[in-house]
Amino acid sequence: MLLLPEDIERIENLGYEESYFVVYVDGFAKLRNVDGHCIFFDPTTKRCKIYSHRPLGCRIYPIIFDEEYGVMLDPLCPYRHMATCRDVIEGIEMLRNFLRRVEEAYDYRIDWGLFYITSRSLVNDICRDHIYPTI
Secondary structure, three states: OEOOHHHHHHHHOOOOOHHHHEEEEOOEEEEOEEOOEEOOEEOOOOEEOOHHHOOHHHHHOOEEEEOOOEEEEOOOOOOHHHOOHHHHHHHHHHHHHHHHHHHHHHOOOOOHHHHHHHHHHHHHHHOOOOOOOOO
């Protein structure tokens, strides 16, 4: 999960050292994984240890932006089939804001054409029987 500078600061304010939960990959800060899951996932309770302070990317999940495929529900998420029309529409708006922050924080450019085309496609797939706003 990609981290924004404000995510790192918020988690550090909980008392965690950056080196405990952040790994840098190609210049991007990401949440550290341990044994195939996030460092903050408690396998005993099956809950996030920092849920109310979790990173923005986690709040949007399972909606993700893949540089090759665009906006989609993460195929690895076992709960992706539970996403509602409202979840998708709100999640895409949050994802758009998140990606704008990524551009600023990492001096990185998002393919906005791919973002909008695949956003519309996802909304159409999930919201076939609903009236929804234009994205």
